[in-house]
Amino acid sequence: MRSDANLPGPGVPDGSIRTTCPYCGVGCGVLATPDGRGGAAIAGDPAHPANLGRLCSKGSALAETLGLGSRVLHPLRRNDAGGYDRVSWDVALDEVTDGLKTIIERDGPDAVAFYLSGQLLTEDYYVANKLMKGFIGSAHVDTNSRLCMSSTVAGHKRVLGSDTVPGNYEDLDSADLIVLVGSNTAWCHPVLFRRMQQNRAQRGARIVVIDPRVTATAEDADMMLAIKPGSDSVLFAGLLVHLDANGLTDATYLARHVSGYDEALANARELAPTVASVAERTGLTPVAITSFYELWGATPAVVTAWSQGVNQSAQGTDKVAAILHCHLATGRIGRPGGGPFSLTGQPNAMGGREVGGLANMLAAHMGYSPAEIDRLSRFWQAPNMARHEGLKAVAMLDAVAQQRIKALWVMATNPAVSLPRADQVKAALGSLDLFVVSENVLSNDTLSAKPHFILPAAAWGEKNGTVTNSERRISRQRAFLDLPAEVKPDWWIVCEVAKRLGFVEAFTYGGPDEIYAEHAALSAFENAGTRDFDIGAHAGLPKRAYDALKPVQWPAPAGQPLGTPRLFAQGGFFTGDGRARMVPLAVPALASATSEALPLLLNTGRVRDHWHTMTRTGLSPRLSAHASEPCVHVHPTDAARFGLIEGGFARIANAFGAVVLKVGFDAGVPPGSLFAPIHWSAETASHARIGAAVQPACDPFSGQPEMKATPSSIAPVAYASQGFVLSRDGFALPEGSWWSKLAVEGSEGRLFATDATSAELMESIRAAFGEDGLTEMIDSEGGVYRCAVIRDGALIAALFIAPAGRAPLWDTVKLAFADAGAMPENRLALLAGRSLDGAADPGPTVCACFGVGLNAIRAAFAGGAATPEDIGRQLRAGTNCGSCLPEIRRIGAQSRSPVAA
Known part of the structure; x- marks a missing residue:
């Protein structure tokens, strides 16, 4: 399991394995030191360039999620009584293959679909796409990354010509202005937010937050623009108008490297002709808009970063394009400390993009043009290449409900929780002729839809392969635990089915190293610099070199094994003429229409210490301590309007479903809106599966669903x-x-x-x-x-x-x-609820990294601590990932207020 690359360096524990964190797209390096009993000590890897040794609360608690108690350990087949029987791998794989063959022969390859996940490794993703798109002949392969970053993919391709993030994390250290759009970075990417705050403290960088909700991130910013939902593209169209009107564009860069500027500017003038019109559309004051425009225009080293508030929108692709336009117009792209930056949600969402994990892409960032289909067919020697784009996630599950898709294989994701209209999704899954799930947990909402087969797949500590983070950095995911019982890697499971379907030669791999080497060779095949994704330097990489692979940013073409930190400062876009293309934007519908019956917009998102549907973080007592109940956050004026009581309960309902949540008052939520977390499922709560109450409206370009603005009603619910x-x-x-x-x-x-x-x-x-x-x-x-x-x-x-x-x-x-x-x-x-040992009650957890409670922090402030730094020195709270620092600041402010005194 060890390689020379894993030999510990100075200060690294003996016996440690270098691997990566399985949570967000930051892609933090992890040092895992197995204890020989199925567990491991976890620490941040100080040598990994993504995190430089830091981990957030979730990463720090990974050791608490390694047990086998909730694992599926053997292949299971559904029996006639609706229960499950343990079967051998041969029986499971033979019967899955027979089911696929029957459906393909009867209904054609388009009756079969795969639904994948950003939790898969690149090698798993690669063989799944190869099997379906090259050999079965169906393009119906999509991924839960459709729900988190596909609008960025579409925006990048429309404007830049390729799905390429231009910069890297070092830009966050050297930027003079960081603009965070629809991103609660302090909670969702806390290791990066800590770097931003360090830049702010040491270099004086300014941070601007653009978000309808005043989040923990906004509390630590220099400027907060509480924008109306859906109006981001208007704000940035107005910025483009401002830049042009004040002579702040880079005429040389535009002339040499960009097309469509005049048309895009004319369109921007229609959308946002004046600051007053922008104010009307966005809900911001003219003074705030002008201040933001002047700050952005006057700061050459500016990073504009965005996340789900931009992506999870029916206008997401246009929002991304509007941001890209401003950077292109000023030539602020691909330069140290400056550029547009997508903060990805999942650890390997980008790796999935590289291998064609989205239904509208083929492997190696190729599309469905005849030339690209032919190229891929020749490389794979594929007999049944898909010839057109497949169904995207929401449409795919609609096709399942309509019984146009008869067989579905779900890998490493939980669509019965995460997709819009989750109740209908779960019902649709139960209607399939063949429903297969590759999983590492024995029970979740998707499994409750009763798949015909449950195949035990490797979990985080057992996986071996690669992942790619938000800055295009490929890192090795190294296993530090043995595969338990009959558990197998996802790539092995897919390849065994492929061989049984008759494709033996194309799917006989000795290990993930051979898959990666093929993936790298494909990226360079007939490329010659015409495609952005090129890791030809790794083509034919031997196993020893693969095991020793250090983190590297693509492109890494042949002869350039150390990769490429930044792109596009000197143009060189991956379009026919090498120029970026600015595009007119649609007039945005600012948000879905509310009504008397549905007067509020439901916004969904993450809490600080949990991840997706909690199948991993839900195992950690430490991570469960901060937000222990699913709450709907409501502005106090709306709470009074609808008769809600803080700490009481409320039913949120609309045409798609309903949930019942605890009520929390939050002045940071704008009046007319609700905010609810995505994490709770039927496994972890009785009435809190928020996906059931999310609309299925999608961005017309990306197919990404609108998860930030579903018209809904709210009413109090009383319990005795x-x-x-x-x-x-x-x-x-x-x-x-x-x-x-x-x-x-x-x-x-x-x-x-x-x-x-x-x-x-x-x-x-x-x-x-x-x-x-x-x-x-x-x-x-x-x-x-x-x-x-x-x-x-x-x-x-x-x-x-x-x-x-x-x-x-x-x-x-x-x-x-x-x-x-x-x-x-x-x-x-x-x-009586009193301490049994006389120790002071620490109170509800504030700092999950070190288990520091509210009462302990209050006592420290009462005892003379004046700043969060003082709290860190006394209690360690806030000194790891820093995601609790905004809350510590609030506690300190309350302790100094006359009411508190």
Whole structure:
């Protein structure tokens, strides 16, 4: 498993393996040191250029997600009773192959589809695309990256001629102005945000945030533009007009390297003729707009970075184009400290783009022109090349619902949670003639749709291959754990099916190194500088060199193995004439229309410490401590308008579905909007699968769904009681209860609300655990019930319930529950919720990296700490990824306020 490249350097633990983090597109390097018992110590790799040793809270907690308790370890086949039988790999693969053959022969190759994921390694992605698009002959291969960055792909290709990020992370260190558009970078890309803040502190860089919502990122910015949803392209069209009117464009760069400027400028003048018109469309003040335009125009070293607020939009491609236009017009592209920058959502979304993971792309950044189809067919010696673009994610699942697609193979993703209209998606999955899922978890919402086969795939620590991050940097993902039981890599599973379909010669690989070498050779095949993606320097790379591969930015053509840091400063765009193409933009519909029945726009997104549908982060007690319940964030004026109570519950509904969430007041959410997290599923909460309430409207160019502005209604929901339950064996709450499940030290916990009576809950507890070791505290008049089950010196279960609005806190009880060997001798103190050892209650977690609680931070401020830096020195909070620093600043401000005093 080790190679010379993994030999530890100075300060690196002996026995460590260099690998990469499986979360966001930052692509952080990780040092994993196996403990010989199936676990590992995790640290940031100081030698990796993406993170220089830093990890965010999620990366820091990776060791807590390595257990096998929730893993699928053997091939499973659905039986007639709806359960699953364990079968051999040969049986599973033979029957999957037979099912595919039957459907292809009966209905044609377009009746078959693959739905892939940015969690796959490049080698996995490559063989899946090769099999489907080159040998089965269907283009219906798409990926969950369609939901996160496909508008950037479309925008890049329309304007730059290729899907190329021009710059790199070092630009964030040397920029004088960083503009973050639709990106809560402090929470979603915290390692990069820490670099930006370091630049700000050391060099005086300015940070501007453009977002409808005042996020943690905005709290640490120099300027916040709270823009109306969907109006980003108007703001940047106005910037283009401003740049031209004030002589701030680069006439030489435009003349040599750009076409379409006059047409794009005329279009921008129609969209945004004056600052006043921009103000009307965006909801910003003329003063704020002018200040932003003047700052952008006067700062040569400017990076404009964007993420899901731009991409997940029905106007996403135009938003990207509008940003690119401003950089092209000023020649601010591909230069140190300046350029447009897409912050990718998933660890290998870009790797998937490289191999044709999107339905409208072929491998090696090729498209579906006759010449490209012919080139790929000859390289692969492919007998059945797909001849047209396939169905994109939302349309693909529509085709499943309409039974035009009969067979679907889902790999490493959870579409029954993440896709819009998630309820309909789940129902559609159940109608397939052949439904195959390659997974590493035994249970999720997609698996609850009952696939015919569940194939056990390698998890993060067992994977071996490559990934590409947001700055085009290819890094080695190295396995540091052995494959458990019958688990196999995704590439192996795909290749075994391919061989059974009759394509033995094309899919016989000795390992991922051979797949990567072929992938690299294809990138250089008949290229000669005409395509951006070229890693020809790695073509034919032997296994030893592959194992030792250091992080490198593509393009890395033959003779240039160290790669390319930046592109396009001197033009050289990958178009027929080498020029970028500025394009007219559509007049944007600023947001989906609200109505009297649906008066609010539902915006969805991430919380700080969780990832996608929590199949990994949900295993970590530390990551579950900061945001323990799915909440809808509402502006206080809207809360009053709709009769909502902070800490109460609300039902968000529209034509597509409904959810019930806890209510949180948030003045950073604009009036008329709601914000809800994407992470909770039917596995982790009773009523919080937000994808069920997201519209299916898509960008016309990219096919990316609008996940930021679904017209919705909101209404209060009342429950009689609220409480929590902790149990080492799980505990079923009464039917109709609202609950949120999360990992706690010792097993699992649920926060809940219910209309069940205390008597009913008492009966449930006694039925589940008996009366042996049961201690109860009952206040029948006050409606309070608390109990603990203590057996053999350990706390087995605890349940606290009180009337709604008086929900008991569980922080001290969780501490007692965490130590399975500790005897809670003072049962009355336990039931009273007091600390059993006299230690101060740390309070709700603020810093997940180091487990620092609210009360500890308040006490430090009360004791004389004046700044977040003081808190870091005393408690370490905020000194790792820094994503909790905005919250620490708020706590400090509250401690100094007259009310707090």
